[in-house]
Each structure stands twice: as structure tokens, then as C-alpha cells.
Amino acid sequence: MKKELNKNPKDLDQIFKEGLSNFQVPPPSRKQPEDINPLDEAVKNVLNEFESTPSANVWENVKRRIPFSLKVKRQLNWWTKVAAALIIGLAATVALKEYQAYKAAEMVIQPEKNEAVPAIPIDSDFVYELRNDGKNNITKSNNEESAREILSDEVVTLPERVVEPVSPLENKVESVVSTLDNPLNEEQKSSGKLGEVPLRTVNTSDIGTLTIKEKEDQNKEQENRNK
Amino acid sequence: MVVNMQLQATFDMDLLQACIEGKAHAQEALYTHFSQKMFGICLRYASDYHSAEDILQEGFVKVFKNLDRFRGDGSFEGWLKRIFVNTSIEFYRKAVTKRNIVELDSVFDQGHESLALDNLAAKDLLNIIQKLPNGYRTVFNLYGIEGYTHKEIASMLGISEGTSKSQLARARESIKKMIQNLND
Known part of the structure; x- marks a missing residue:
């Protein structure tokens, strides 16, 4: 066989074709003969294709709860997320700027305070x-x-x-x-x-x-x- | 045949696309096309007609809300069926009480008795299935008709494999008794 394969690689396909032509995929493990129950099979045969018409109000109820368009809905969701992210970013920026301004003001005020302290008589409430x-x-x-x-x-x-x-x-x-x-x-x-x-x-x-x-x-x- | 299937597939994909875009006529067409078959599944899992309608309604709402998630790997009907089975399991979980789940380690019926099911109409058999307790009915449907393993059923229902086996055995026993009563 090896010789044949070496001679013509196309033979390999033929060999596999012949070898596997009768091969069948084994059933799932639970579908072994001992697992197959005649009752289950009988009920399955009767009910598997069973169909019945539901009452009309089911569709009416379903219709009321269907989103108008999944595409629009998803897009809205996406834009909502973008808007939320922007708002959070904006809020964070404003808060940061406020904080920086506050810090800057504090730095300006601080030396004035220090200078002003000696100018204000500590004992202003007292008469010497x-x-x-x-x-x-x-x-x-x-x-x-x-x-x-x-x-x-x-x-x-x-x-x-x-x-x-x-x-x-x-x-x-x-x-x-x-x-x-x-x-x-x-x-x-x-x-x-x-x-x-x-x-x-x-x-x-x-x-x-x-x-x-x-x-x-x-x-x-x-x-x-x-x- | 192949051409028909391709046409069907094209039709389904077009229908799905229209449904995703929110076209009401497409949504109604999809519902009309699949509702009877899916209602058959719901009736098997529900204890009565109204519960089955509730399951059908919830299932279709889920379908329409998630249509764009169907990737087209398998058949659309298979995808739908899974949604309805899952919805039925959700209903089972809501309805189930502990007394419906009884551990039974030893009972596992392997009897291969001949069954006079030929005489029974599908509706009679459906009535019998619906009369089963929630646990029995759900396990029997999942194992006997859908073809899930006990391990998968245990995972889906949040029960042990032993419980799944015992529920199935009891379900079979009950069905046999009810069929015999009908035949007698």
C-alpha cells in the first residue's frame, strides 16, 4: 500500500473512500440500545411533530411586547452608552478644573493670610x-x-x-x-x-x-x- | 429538494432581517409560521393549555428580542426550539416545589413492555403527559423526547443526576399506568 501511495497520492483518497464508505457515526452515548426505551420512543414518535394552534390573543400580547426595531434599539443602546461616557468624562473634567482652581486660589490666599496675621493686632480686643x-x-x-x-x-x-x-x-x-x-x-x-x-x-x-x-x-x- | 431548502433558508433569512428591522408584517409571518409547532412543544411541557400559552408568549417575546443574535450556524427552527425548551424550563423552575422532586435511587425501570400507543391519539397522550407532576413531565420531555442526558438535565434543572433518573422512572411508570387505564 505504501508503494502505491508513494506512486500516486490521489490513491489515498480512493483508499479512504473505500474504507469509510460504510462507516456510520456512532449514536450518542445514551442512545445505546440499552438506553433506548420503547415508551420514550413511542411517545416521541407521537408527540415530536405534534402541533396545535394557540388562541389569537397570544399574538396580540406578543406584539405589544416586541421592540419596534432591534437595529434601532441596539443603536440607541450604543448611543446611550456613548452619551453616558461623555457625560461622565465632562463631569470629571469640570470637577478636575474646579479642584485645580480651588487649589490655585488656596495657594494665592495662603501667603496673604500669613502676611496679614501680624498686621492684625492679636490683642485688638484688649485695651493696653x-x-x-x-x-x-x-x-x-x-x-x-x-x-x-x-x-x-x-x-x-x-x-x-x-x-x-x-x-x-x-x-x-x-x-x-x-x-x-x-x-x-x-x-x-x-x-x-x-x-x-x-x-x-x-x-x-x-x-x-x-x-x-x-x-x-x-x-x-x-x-x-x-x- | 436542495433548491427548496436553499429557497427556504433565503426566505427565512430575509424574514429574519425584516423582523430585526421591526417590520410588523414580517414578525407576524414568523409567528404564524412557527407558532403551531412551538405551541406543540409548550403543551408537552405545560400542565394545561393556559400555561402552555403563557410559555408560548414568553418564548416568542424572547425570540423577537434576540433575533439579531441568531448567527445562522444551525437551523433557525432548532434555535427556536431551544428557546422554547429553555422558557419551559424557566416556567418549571418557577412552578416546581420540593415535594415534586423525590429522590429515588433504586427505581429505574428497564421493562420493555409492549405498549398499545397506536390506539391513542396525540391529544390523549398529551393529556397523559400533562397530568404528570412538573418534575416527571419535564425530565421525561427532556430525556425521552429532546434527547438530553441525565447530566445535562441535572444541570438545566438544578437537580442531581440521581433525581433526574428517578423522576424519569416514575414518569414512565405513571404514563404506563395511565395508558393501561385508557385502554381498559
Whole structure:
């Protein structure tokens, strides 16, 4: 046979043709004779080709649920996906830009804040010095620099900065008044002339957050009392 | 014959294309062409006429929604048939209760008795099949008529191979008894 094959390759087809002409594909494993049940076969023969007409309303119900066009539906689905992707991309871009803008603004603001911090007196709520100019005018100084300017002629000891919760306003007024020397002596009182008012350092913790107007009002009240 | 088959195939492909494009007349033509045959399958799997109609309806909705997925590898009718069998199995899964599935390891009838099926009309036989419990009927249909193996049936129905075998044996027993009663 080998010789024949070598001589003419076309013989190979002939050999296979002859050899396999009667060959049949074996049935599926479960269709072995022992698996074939006469009942199954009989029922299959009767019912396999059985047909019946359903009622007309089945088609009506089916028709209502059929998509108008699968092509259009699929295309719509595709465009919906594209639109969703675009929206997500757009939203992400906007969010990124917002974030970058926020970061940039933060970077600009930050040095200003740092510079501004020393410019704002920490002790703005506190009064370092009260000065009576002898005309019932009280000058308030609320930071160290201005206090030094106002009191440049005087020997002043600035108090330590005390940052603590302030006591109720009335108590503070009383304490302030008590710490001030009476600016008028008996003679001045009787003559009605105002002498020089000695300056005195006031502890800021005793003064708290009194405004100038409040302080003036209180001083006037005190003077009236003294009178 | 070959020419006829080719014509049929061309017709089917044209019909399918028209259905995919949403042409109502094509969809109705497809339904009319296959509904009777598919309803026959549904009747075998359902316990009654109305359930069979429900299966048919669901099956055709599935068919029309997935028509564009038919690649034309096999026959269109075969593809349709698989959809209806699968839809029937889904209905079976919904309807089935545990009491319908009874493990029976030892019973496996191999009796080759002669059956007087010739006297029975298809409708009588269908009635007998429909009277079977869900599990029996489904396994009998899948094994005896569709030709699935117990392994495949077990996988499709979510049961063990043993259960599939026992359901088939009981189904056969029940069918035999009912046929004998009819003949008597």
C-alpha cells in the first residue's frame, strides 16, 4: 500500500473512500440500545411533530411586547452608552478644573493670610492704656505700638498679654474705675479746674472688650458720682 | 429538494432581517409560521393549555428580542426550539416545589413492555403527559423526547443526576399506568 501511495497520492483518497464508505457515526452515548426505551420512543414518535394552534390573543400580547426595531434599539443602546461616557468624562473634567482652581486660589490666599496675621493686632480686643487728657477725654490704645506712641512721654510698663475669658461687663467697669486714681483733688474739685491726670497702667485682663464709647460713658458716670 | 431548502433558508433569512428591522408584517409571518409547532412543544411541557400559552408568549417575546443574535450556524427552527425548551424550563423552575422532586435511587425501570400507543391519539397522550407532576413531565420531555442526558438535565434543572433518573422512572411508570387505564 505504501508503494502505491508513494506512486500516486490521489490513491489515498480512493483508499479512504473505500474504507469509510460504510462507516456510520456512532449514536450518542445514551442512545445505546440499552438506553433506548420503547415508551420514550413511542411517545416521541407521537408527540415530536405534534402541533396545535394557540388562541389569537397570544399574538396580540406578543406584539405589544416586541421592540419596534432591534437595529434601532441596539443603536440607541450604543448611543446611550456613548452619551453616558461623555457625560461622565465632562463631569470629571469640570470637577478636575474646579479642584485645580480651588487649589490655585488656596495657594494665592495662603501667603496673604500669613502676611496679614501680624498686621492684625492679636490683642485688638484688649485695651493696653487708657489716658485721661484732663478734659474728661479718655484715649484708648489697643495695641502695643500705638500705646507706646500715646504714652511716649510717660514711663509705662506694658502689661503682659493675658488672653483669658472676659468677666461680665459691669464687673470690669468697676474694676477699671477702682484702679484709676481720682484725677481731681479737693482743691481742683472746688475750683472746678482740672489738673493733670496721672497716667496709670491698666491691666488688660481687667478691661476686657469695652469699647471706647462704653469706656467714656462709664468714666462720665464715675465723674458724676465723684461730683 | 436542495433548491427548496436553499429557497427556504433565503426566505427565512430575509424574514429574519425584516423582523430585526421591526417590520410588523414580517414578525407576524414568523409567528404564524412557527407558532403551531412551538405551541406543540409548550403543551408537552405545560400542565394545561393556559400555561402552555403563557410559555408560548414568553418564548416568542424572547425570540423577537434576540433575533439579531441568531448567527445562522444551525437551523433557525432548532434555535427556536431551544428557546422554547429553555422558557419551559424557566416556567418549571418557577412552578416546581420540593415535594415534586423525590429522590429515588433504586427505581429505574428497564421493562420493555409492549405498549398499545397506536390506539391513542396525540391529544390523549398529551393529556397523559400533562397530568404528570412538573418534575416527571419535564425530565421525561427532556430525556425521552429532546434527547438530553441525565447530566445535562441535572444541570438545566438544578437537580442531581440521581433525581433526574428517578423522576424519569416514575414518569414512565405513571404514563404506563395511565395508558393501561385508557385502554381498559
